[in-house]
Amino acid sequence: MKKMNLVMVGNGMAGVRTLEELLKIAPDLYDITVFGAEPHPNYNRILLSPVLAGEQTLADIVLNPVEWYAGHGIALHLGRKVVDVKRSRRVAIADDGTEAPYDRLLIATGSNPFIPPLPGKDLDGVIAYRDIADTNAMIETAKTHKHAVVIGGGLLGLEAANGLMLRGMSVTVVHLMPWLMERQLDEVAGGMLQKSLESRGLKFRIGAQTEALLGDDSGRVKAVRFKDGSEEQADLVVMAAGIRPNTALAEQIGLHCNRGVVVNDTMQTITDGRIYAVGECAAHRGIAYGLVAPLFEQAKVCATHLAEFGIGRYLGSQTSTKLKVTGIDLFSAGDFSGGGDTEEIVLSDPSNSVYKKLVVKDDRLIGACLYGDTADGSWYFDMVREGRDIASIRDHLMFGQQHLGDTGHAGNSRASTMADSAEVCGCNGVKKGTIVKAIRDQGLFTLDEVRKRTKASGSCGSCTGLVEQILMATAGAGYTAAPKLKPVCGCTDANHQQVRDAIREQHLLTIAAVYEELGWRTPNGCASCRPAVNYYLISTWPHEALDDPQSRFINERAHANIQKNGTFSVVPRMWAGETSAAELRRIADVVDKYRIPTVKVTGGQRIDLLGVKKEDLKAVWQDLGMPSGHAYGKTLRTVKTCVGSEWCRFGTQDSTTMGKELERALWRMYAPHKVKLAVSGCPRNCAESGIKDVGVIGVDSGWEIYVAGNGGIKTDVAQFLCKVKTHAEVLEYSAAFLQLYREEGWYLERTVHYVGRVGLDHVKAKVLDDAANRARLAERLRFALDGLPDPWFEHDKAHIDVRQFEPIAV
Amino acid sequence: MRNWKTICRVDEIPRLGARKVTRKSGGDIAVFRTADDRVFALLDRCPHKGGPLSQGIVFGDSVACPLHNWTIGLADGCAAAPDVGCAQRFSVRVDDGAIALDLSELALPQRDADPGTASLVRGGNDAAAASVEAPAKAAA
Secondary structure (H helix, E strand, O other), X not given: OOOEEEEEEOOOHHHHXXXXXXXXXXXXXXXXXXXXXXXXXXXXXXXXXXXXOOOOOHHHHEOOOHHHHHHOOOEEEEOOOEEEEEOOOOEEEEOOOOEEEOOEEEEXXXXXXXXXXXXXXXXXXXXXXXXXXXXXXXXXXXXXXXXXXXXXXOHHHHHXXXXXXXXXXXXXXXXXXXXXXXXXXXXXXXXXXXXXHHHHOOEEEEOOOEEEEEEOOOOEXXXXXXXXXXXXXXXXXXXXXXXXXXXXXXXXXXXXXXXXXXXXXXXXXXXXXXXXXXXXXXXXXXXXXXXXXXXXXXXXXXHHHHOOOOOOOOOOOOOEEEOOOOOOOEEEEEOOOOOOOOEEEEEEEHHHOEEEEEEEEOOEEEEEXXXXXXXXXXHHHHHHHHOOEOHHHHHHHOOHHHHHOOOOOOOOOOHHHOOOOOEEEOOOOEEHHHXXXXXXXXXXXXXXXXXXXXXXXXXXXXXXHHHHHHHHHHHHHHOOOOOOOOEOOOOOOOEHHHHHHHHHHOOOOOHHHHHHHOOOOOOOOOOOHHHHHHHHHHHHXXXXXXXXXXXXXXXXXXXXXXXXXXXXXXXXXXXXXXXXXXXXXXXHHHHHHOOOOEEEEOOOOOEEEEXXXXXXXXXXXXXXXXXXXOOOOOEEEEEEEOOHHHOOOOOOOOHHHHHHHHHHHHOOOEOOOOEEEEEEOOOOOOOOHHHOOEEEEEEOOEEEEEEOOEOOOOOEOXXXXXXXXXXXXXXXXXXXXXXXXXXXXXXXXXHXXXXXHHOHHHHHHHHOOOHHHHHHHHHHHHHHHOOOOOOOOOOOOOOOOHHHHOOEEO | OOOEEEEEEHHHOOOOEEEEEEOOOOOOEEEEEOOXXXXXXXXXXXXXXXXXXXHOEEEOOEEEOOOXXXXXXXXXXXXXXXXXXXXXXXXXXXXXXXXXXXXXXXXXXXXXXXXXXXXXHXXXXXXXXXXXXXXXXXXX
């Protein structure tokens, strides 16, 4: 079968990324032809500034060498500009007469620098700052000339000015607006930036309007004249007054353009469905993006559509900014200008050159502008994108993530000051140097890519913020964190919420149906998505959707915990941590009979038998004669209790009985993640109720209920939910909260993160304020758990494949 | 000389699952079944820290090791990038639903697995073998 022809006009980062994504999923669908006006293969335009500053070389920033194109059978025409496209004949024509027929055309022409219409703009020595040729021209000029003027005090202009200064020129930045980088910074931060750059030797003319560029007799620029009549000496003038989407070709061939080639959510031009546009030339919902992360999201969507998968829509992006001038830290994201019905939290310490402004609206962070200390930039940006409720951490918000405590990077959250040999990811032993090298060498831009190539932050995830900071520091301004909606895994573009919604709304009952409905890219998912989808099915449609043991992690398939040597651990259930002589005797006999090497008391008041062979599990369970402790699952684990009023001279409530009632009501409950409870009989809180998913504390007049505590990777103190009087109320409120979490939580999201995401107010509205809803939630949990088997004794009913316990001998 | 020994039937392994096969020496073998009923055999030891691959989640043509989630290709026994290492592969014959392993191959002393030598040990492609052919890909 003859392949279709795909012709790409433009050879920049967004376009080539589209080809990379396309080749990944449909390598044989197209014969691909690429036209690039520059004589270079695809390079990292973001890193031109470090090249200009002498920190990197041109060779360092090539992303796809010529061999890459050849290796994928791509016909590459460098230094060739497409001058016309005959849409009726479907053929693209280059300036040398080359004709390339197409079935699909991809326009990725990027943007052009905006050159203000000043007299003298065509003089020698007047250049823009856009590509390798401009960068080389600046480097060469700096060798022989002294005075440079940069017109435009935005991101690009300041980076150019800094680079020229480092190459020995005397540089003046001319900026029409009242402060520098006015689109990324507020006035205070802009002023601090100016002061800092001045101390390095840059000169500024703020608010100055350029009238003309003056030339000498040889036609070379010699000065800049301003409206007020003053002049500034200049051997080189760099125009950095902004960029404009390059739509010349698109307009010429009749595609609708409005500040960019107008595209729909699948990146097809609205004029011609065979023609796509991505990158800085494309206008999506009225916005032409200039940062790399949104462009890569566009590339991905475009590729899936070109591959005829028919899935994926681009829905726009939030962006953040970082200046690549070594030694200056600034960061902004979202709407940081404030005003109107917003509130501002500001920290200003001018003598230390630190300024931070957070803009809050309705208990959500909507923007941040940081100067001097940007360590928490990615953390704030995450909150802006996720729209997280920040009411509970508002007091600490300004002081950053580190202030909230995080063993993942406690004491050192400044990625830039870390040594290359410092370990970033403690789970996988990945050092900072390894991550930096991977980002540079392999041209990585997203957290997912770094995870995939280095494994950093791929396990417990507590170093994610730090990895993101390293990514920002290394990849530069082009980087913005992961896409706004994180997909479940690489098999799909759907996020957890979309999967949950689809299962509920479409009444989906099998994993296959979910994959079909949501257009999964893999036939049977992966080890990340299958357990998640399986949980969503059985939690949404209890007694209706069938549990799939092959989609569960081994622990939930074998109903025991796998250990590092392949043996298992067995934790029998002891209701509320209470046991008896008879149980202890049986446990001792089992330990002897099966030669179990280690017996350990757990943090949840249970006894753990470690080192049991898988072949022995069934017999061990039988001999123990105690219910499954579910210490192996994303389930209710334990209800820990203190001895309470039955024995304790301080006890005010019977915590042990309360704990037993809770445990008997909730055991066998699967959840997005493990669930731990505790009941203390008095405020001395010996059962540590303050760090449990549901913590109950007895007081003289009843019980206080706390939720969303966590004693794990990052210790989080549980939040007060309510105070109730009776055991029945404790049972109902706890069940209602846990059912809400079961229905709304994302797989592997602990209650602390779930409540952090939806906000405690949401939980209160559903569980406290609406009594009828509370009763319904509790009833739905009761229904879901009703009749569930004990997997240790009812193997068939629990869908356990018992063949796994019998190895085959040869 | 091939010495095929039937170990079980295909339907005695769960789809997207595995069974463990024990032998006298050289370590256990994991026998996997994919969604479309293809069967593969690997040494039941992840090249990372020796995790039992037979206990992992099978998806596509891979298995995720239960200990640290390395992804191991069922056909070549090799870890997906960025991880590096391979588990030894074993020949599999499926004949009318019966799975057989080669006893003479199982009796060979254990060695460091790498796909280059694995194909030598296998002695070329058996016409009746249902396993995939020796991959040309070298360990990354």
